[in-house]
Amino acid sequence: MELEIKNLTKQYNKGKIGLADFSVSIGKGILGLLGPNGAGKSTLLKIIASISKPTGGTIFVNGENIIKNPNAIRKILGYLPQDFGVYPNLNAYEFLTYMAALKGIGGHGLKKRIEILLDGVNLTADAKRPIGSYSGGMKQRVGIAQALLNDPKVLIFDEPTVGLDPEERVRFRQLISEMANNAIVILSSHIVSDIETIADEVAIMKNGMLIDKGSPAAITKKMEGKVFETSIPHAELDGFRSKHLVTDMSKQPDHINLRYISDTSHGNANIKGVNPGLEDAYLYLTQKQY
Known part of the structure; x- marks a missing residue:
């Protein structure tokens, strides 16, 4: 089972592009789709699910062009859209x-x-x-x-853990992990930890484009030597954030503990390098100024 996406484009109007020459190959297992709002995640998933048509490009499932023959995907598809509705009665x-x-x-x-x-x-x-x-x-x-x-062979989940409590999220991850041995699972989420714990591969999107793809470990490895922790006085926070990408902070009575990303190593005793995580890589890759 393979899903081959080639040069997919979605143009809504002259000034708005949903996807821009997007290409990716997806095999059995779980692909985690990460990206900020407006990155094109839902647009991509709707096109794969044959709900929306692209402006250009093709998608093949086991060699079958599903843009020309959408029934080829519909008969093997399971889909949970972001705006899923139910019949209340x-x-x-x-x-x-x-x-x-x-x-x-x-x-x-x-x-x-x-x-x-x-x-x-x-x-x-x-x-x-x-x-x-x-x-x-x-x-x-x-x-x-x-x-x-x-019993779908292609499963698409668009923000499936929204509204779930931590116990329910764990149950969902276990359920999907069990199915991924025999299916292609594409999981879009803004919760990086959900992706990091179950995805075999991660695709990071920005402005309708694919900016990185690989295993969580491979993407995270690229951040080695770029993630640091330090503490600063409260009064220095604005100045620090103008120079560095801060990924986490903890305010204390007399200082602030910071986790941040920098391309430059530091010799300051108050600054220590730490092991990166997928969230560090995601923020680094999707922040415009970095």
Whole structure:
């Protein structure tokens, strides 16, 4: 199974470009998609899911051009959009049964499939309650379940952990990790830790372009020797931030502890180099001034 994206472009109008000559190859496993708002993540995912058409470029799934033949992706696709909506008067079991009918899924195994999915997203106890009474996180879990109904070979999740508490996020990551052995999973998130813990590869986007792709470890390694920690008086913070990319800070009564990125090493005893993380690399690559 392989997804090949070649020179994908999406132009909304003369002044707005969603994607600019975007190319990437995606195999089985989990690809984490990172980028700031407006980077083109949702645009890319909608085109892969055949919901939106590109201005130019092609996408192939196992050699089949899905721009010309969208059914080639639709029959093997599971998709959770960022703005997923539900029918509030239906309970979770009724909603999943309805979604299964829309996807052409039926047969004697459907009831069992829905029960397994509801258990997987921890909704068995609430499956008979109207979805309208659910919290935001519970509705998101229903959305995750519907994306998995057809045992998809290509799974697309656009900001799937929004509204989930820490325990639910861990459960989601475990569920997706189990599926990634036999499917292509594309996971878009602004929560870098969600990507770092489960992604086999990471693609970082900016202004509709791919600016880096590789394993989390490989991308993070590029930041070695660039990440430091120090402490400064409160009064020096604005001046320090004008010269350095600060990635974290902790205010104390008489000083501020800072984690920051710099291309220049330091000999100051108050400054120490630290091991970089994926978030350091992400911020470094997507900040315009760096």
